[in-house]
Amino acid sequence: MKRVPVTLDVNGESHALSLEPRRLLSDALREECGLTGVHVGCENGVCGACTVLIDGAPARACLIFAVQMQGHAIATIESVARGGALSPLQQALHEEHGLQCGFCTPGLVMTMEAWLKDNPDPDETAIRAALSGHLCRCTGYQSIVAAVKRAARIARERA
Amino acid sequence: MSGFSSIGKRLLRFEDRRFLTGQGAYLDDIVAPRCLHAHFLRSPHAHARIRAIDAREAAWLPGVRGVYRGADLAAMAKPLRMAPPIEGLKPTEIAPLPVDKVRFQGDPVAVILADDRYIAEDAAELIAVDYEPLPAVTSFAEALSPSAPKVDETLDDNLVAHQSFATPGCARVFAEARRIVTRRFVQNRVTHAPIETRGCLAIWDEGRQHLTFHVGNQAPHPYRTQLAARLGLSESQVTVIAPDIGGAFGQKIALYREELACAALARATRRPVRWREDRMENLAAASHAREDACVTRAAIDAQGRILALDVAIEEDFGAYCFFPGNYLARVVALMTPGPYRIRDYAYDVRVALTNKCGAGPMRAPMSMTSWIMEGTLDAIAAELDADPADIRRLNMIEARELPYVTVTDQRLEDITPRETLEGALAHLDYAAARARQRADRARGILRGLGICVVVESTTYGSAFYKSAGIPGSGHETAVVKVEPSGAVNAAVGLMASGQGYETALAQAVAEGLGVDPATVRLQIGNTDVAPYGMGSRGARGATAGGGVLYLASQALGEKIRTIAARELGLNDIGELRLAAGRIERRLAGAWEATRLSLTDVARIAYLDPLRLPPGLEPGLEVHKAYEPPAMTFSNATHVCEVVVDARSGRIAIERYIVAEDCGTPLNPMLVEGQQIGAVAMGLSGCLSEHVVYDRDGQNLSTTFADYHLATAVEIPHIEIVPMHTPNRSTPAGVKGMSEGGVMGAIGALANAVDDALRPLGIRAEALPLTPIALRRLIRTATRRSAP
Numbered sequence: 001m002k003r004v005p006v007t008l009d010v011n012g013e014s015h016a017l018s019l020e021p022r023r024l025l026s027d028a029l030r031e032e033c034g035l036t037g038v039h040v041g042c043e044n045g046v047c048g049a050c051t052v053l054i055d056g057a058p059a060r061a062c063l064i065f066a067v068q069m070q071g072h073a074i075a076t077i078e079s080v081a082r083g084g085a086l087s088p089l090q091q092a093l094h095e096e097h098g099l100q101c102g103f104c105t106p107g108l109v110m111t112m113e114a115w116l117k118d119n120p121d122p123d124e125t126a127i128r129a130a131l132s133g134h135l136c137r138c139t140g141y142q143s144i145v146a147a148v149k150r151a152a153r154i155a156r157e158r159a
Numbered sequence: 160m161s162g163f164s165s166i167g168k169r170l171l172r173f174e175d176r177r178f179l180t181g182q183g184a185y186l187d188d189i190v191a192p193r194c195l196h197a198h199f200l201r202s203p204h205a206h207a208r209i210r211a212i213d214a215r216e217a218a219w220l221p222g223v224r225g226v227y228r229g230a231d232l233a234a235m236a237k238p239l240r241m242a243p244p245i246e247g248l249k250p251t252e253i254a255p256l257p258v259d260k261v262r263f264q265g266d267p268v269a270v271i272l273a274d275d276r277y278i279a280e281d282a283a284e285l286i287a288v289d290y291e292p293l294p295a296v297t298s299f300a301e302a303l304s305p306s307a308p309k310v311d312e313t314l315d316d317n318l319v320a321h322q323s324f325a326t327p328g329c330a331r332v333f334a335e336a337r338r339i340v341t342r343r344f345v346q347n348r349v350t351h352a353p354i355e356t357r358g359c360l361a362i363w364d365e366g367r368q369h370l371t372f373h374v375g376n377q378a379p380h381p382y383r384t385q386l387a388a389r390l391g392l393s394e395s396q397v398t399v400i401a402p403d404i405g406g407a408f409g410q411k412i413a414l415y416r417e418e419l420a421c422a423a424l425a426r427a428t429r430r431p432v433r434w435r436e437d438r439m440e441n442l443a444a445a446s447h448a449r450e451d452a453c454v455t456r457a458a459i460d461a462q463g464r465i466l467a468l469d470v471a472i473e474e475d476f477g478a479y480c481f482f483p484g485n486y487l488a489r490v491v492a493l494m495t496p497g498p499y500r501i502r503d504y505a506y507d508v509r510v511a512l513t514n515k516c517g518a519g520p521m522r523a524p525m526s527m528t529s530w531i532m533e534g535t536l537d538a539i540a541a542e543l544d545a546d547p548a549d550i551r552r553l554n555m556i557e558a559r560e561l562p563y564v565t566v567t568d569q570r571l572e573d574i575t576p577r578e579t580l581e582g583a584l585a586h587l588d589y590a591a592a593r594a595r596q597r598a599d600r601a602r603g604i605l606r607g608l609g610i611c612v613v614v615e616s617t618t619y620g621s622a623f624y625k626s627a628g629i630p631g632s633g634h635e636t637a638v639v640k641v642e643p644s645g646a647v648n649a650a651v652g653l654m655a656s657g658q659g660y661e662t663a664l665a666q667a668v669a670e671g672l673g674v675d676p677a678t679v680r681l682q683i684g685n686t687d688v689a690p691y692g693m694g695s696r697g698a699r700g701a702t703a704g705g706g707v708l709y710l711a712s713q714a715l716g717e718k719i720r721t722i723a724a725r726e727l728g729l730n731d732i733g734e735l736r737l738a739a740g741r742i743e744r745r746l747a748g749a750w751e752a753t754r755l756s757l758t759d760v761a762r763i764a765y766l767d768p769l770r771l772p773p774g775l776e777p778g779l780e781v782h783k784a785y786e787p788p789a790m791t792f793s794n795a796t797h798v799c800e801v802v803v804d805a806r807s808g809r810i811a812i813e814r815y816i817v818a819e820d821c822g823t824p825l826n827p828m829l830v831e832g833q834q835i836g837a838v839a840m841g842l843s844g845c846l847s848e849h850v851v852y853d854r855d856g857q858n859l860s861t862t863f864a865d866y867h868l869a870t871a872v873e874i875p876h877i878e879i880v881p882m883h884t885p886n887r888s889t890p891a892g893v894k895g896m897s898e899g900g901v902m903g904a905i906g907a908l909a910n911a912v913d914d915a916l917r918p919l920g921i922r923a924e925a926l927p928l929t930p931i932a933l934r935r936l937i938r939t940a941t942r943r944s945a946p
Binding site for chain 2: 023044046049081093100105124129131132134135136138144145
């Protein structure tokens with residue numbers, strides 16, 4: 001299949017690539033950009049493991065072709081811990097034991113980082129609804145819910 | 160639990176940081192140069208003869224490097240012969256890839272190697288397979304009908320395993336019983352669904368004649384044994400490396416055909432070969448579990464005492480035996496009596512092959528055990544109009560009866576079922592909950608309470624395997640080393656897939672040795688580095704793995720103290736200890752620092768061996784094996800309170816409580832994480848998961864939009880009540896856990912829904928309890944009662 005040029009702007013870095021138009025953004029991020037924190041769990045848009053931010057909004061990287069991303073800013077899990085310091089949400093997930101195998105973690109971190117900006121003081125029902133777009137097979141979600149609550153509290157205290 | 164300095168601490172996980180920042184290294188993150196991508200063409204039929212495969216067009220596609228059929232693979236690898244010498248089990252054999260017949264929809268028929276996965280999938284569409292469809296067997300009942308087509312044509316019929324047992328007096332007790340309570344339980348076919356699918360990367364070194372095989376596997380050493388044997392290689396020609404695993408739950412134990420094919424083809428093509436399974440393949444063709452039906456009959460006296468119990472289990476095992484057919488259902492039968500006084504008992508376990516994906520162990524392989532026992536107790540209570548808690552109290556063994564040997568020869572010791580039962584009921588305020596239920600019933604609200612007492616078989620010792628007639632060994636091995644710098648490396652034959660071993664097992668080492676857990680590096684998942692162990696299965700990690708690491712570390716600690724004693728001119732090492740990496744000496748009852756650190760001792764042991772006490776070998780390294788008791792048990796009581804919406808069939812779980820005794824927790828935070836995760840998996844399987852096949856054997860649940868894993872909205876808040884007591888016969892008193900939560904959740908939820916539906920005169924006996932299923936049940940009841 002014919003390749004087309006596309007420049008991906010990922011985590012503030014520019015990647016000039018030549019890709020088949022059918023190449024999924026998830027595959028391009030993992031294989032061409034080396035960002036293997038983008039996890040592929042279903043390639044169907046259901047599990048949420050591949051979630052990245054596109055212009056600040058969460059999106060499934062497995063449901064987008066990489067060539068559609070010209071001119072958009074993409075952020076992956078690799079960009080979240082700034083200067084090596086965990087974000088309040090990452091730190092809270094650590095402290096609440098909000099991850100086990102870690103495979104679903106990057107995707108849900110991306111969704112909830114964006115969601116917490118719009119929902120600085122969420123209750124448990126709202127957190128559970130927001131998390132429902134992510135499948136976790138290990139934790140039973142309870143510790144993730146606790147971590148989101150804790151992260152929101154920390155962010156509010158810092159604000 | 161007192162007296163430990165590292166074990167029992169709520170340490171945050173050492174492994175978290177890499178996972179939180181996207182730096183975990185899972186299978187598909189490993190890069191190999193010149194790698195070929197494998198894709199498997201799969202059968203669209205449930206049962207069909209393969210007449211011919213024409214791959215010419217596919218082979219011409221640019222980027223395709225080869226297409227291989229079953230006949231090609233048969234020349235490169237040996238079949239899997241499953242023939243343990245077990246009475247009632249028929250031997251079976253699985254070819255590397257099917258040659259002349261496919262047995263389920265999703266069975267692989269050819270493998271394409273190409274420069275990338277996209278091209279490999281393009282090529283699959285160009286392969287023409289000439290199939291002759293055969294009638295498919297899609298249920299247990301069909302499988303055993305005399306006219307059923309044979310799933311495995313080398314067998315006389317589809318009944319692959321049949322085992323039964325009865326105490327001598329059992330039939331007479333039933334014959335003379337005044338009351339017999341019968342109940343039926345139907346468990347749904349489910350699948351593990353780890354969020355990371357299967358996959359592998361095979362790298363053949365032609366010069367060294369060596370295979371390096373990367374695969375996310377729970378038991379790397381037994382896997383290596385099998386992989387080497389099936390490729391005709393020696394075990395020193397194969398290194399299995401398990402990277403970070405994105406969930407396994409029992410699905411990543413067997414050597415699958417896809418993995419074997421990649422290994423064989425890497426060797427044949429002399430190029431690295433990788434495979435990444437997609438979700439549809441994972442749901443359709445990896446491994447399924449739990450499709451069992453069971454009928455229990457309990458002979459009871461007027462008060463509800465069980466005089467005899469009879470259990471008949473039927474299991475639909477699917478098309479292939481990657482595990483012996485009796486591996487799961489037989490153990491359900493052995494464990495069903497649980498903590499109850501049952502002296503007369505009979506079981507009959509039949510396992511049939513069908514044209515569906517093969518079954519295997521899934522987190523709580525004996526998941527049905529607690530539900531069938533506890534559901535039977537509820538049926539007895541309903542029959543006598545008695546309180547379900549009282550019926551349990553009446554039949555349950557008391558602390559003073561321990562150790563108690565069950566009717567199937569299981570020795571129950573150091574368990575606390577009565578304590579957790581009362582603990583869970585008190586935490587709920589059982590009387591208040593029953594009062595809520597009475598009030599709601601008067602208003603037509605379907606409120607139910609479910610109790611499920613769980614006795615979880617955690618660590619399977621070799622003696623259990625032998626006596627249960629299933630193949631396996633229960634021992635585990637470890638190597639603990641203090642390196643010349645004082646760094647601690649500890650290796651064990653387990654492999655983690657989310658349990659937090661790098662933290663919890665480091666705590667076991669730190670405890671045995673007397674160092675800070677943060678200084679212990681755990682080496683797992685590489686068969687060249689870790690000693691040969693039996694891997695992570697069941698709930699053996701803490702007892703077998705933690706146990707052997709603790710023992711090895713203690714032995715190494717003794718050597719360190721022996722060297723230190725000589726340095727300090729002391730005769731008695733009992734007056735010395737290692738704490739946080741320093742040698743301390745007891746003086747007048749108090750511990751005081753000496754001039755020596757662990758690093759000083761390590762330097763002597765490695766670099767100045769002439770200073771060692773006579774007879775002591777240089778170096779600081781201990782290799783140890785540990786054989787656990789025949790079986791260790793954890794126990795718990797789950798209590799669940801639900802309200803069923805009669806109009807929608809939706810279940811609202813209002814309370815969910817687990818009172819659990821799982822011995823000494825290595826790390827209580829991780830234990831709680833496992834408990835809650837297991838409950839969630841049990842609830843999810845009960846509420847919404849269902850692998851559905853139609854009558855032709857077409858799998859209708861091959862995406863996550865059709866196979867419903869519960870989300871954060873469906874899973875309730877789970878309240879854990881820790882009631883741990885140590886096991887006196889294991890290192891550090893560990894019992895193990897992580898599967899009982901699944902067992903308890905199935906029983907507690909199903910019993911609660913059953914209790915809620917009681918006023919309607921209906922029974923929830925088949926899982927999953929989806930709104931559709933419940934609504935259908937409720938509609939029949941309402942129709943029946945309508946004038």
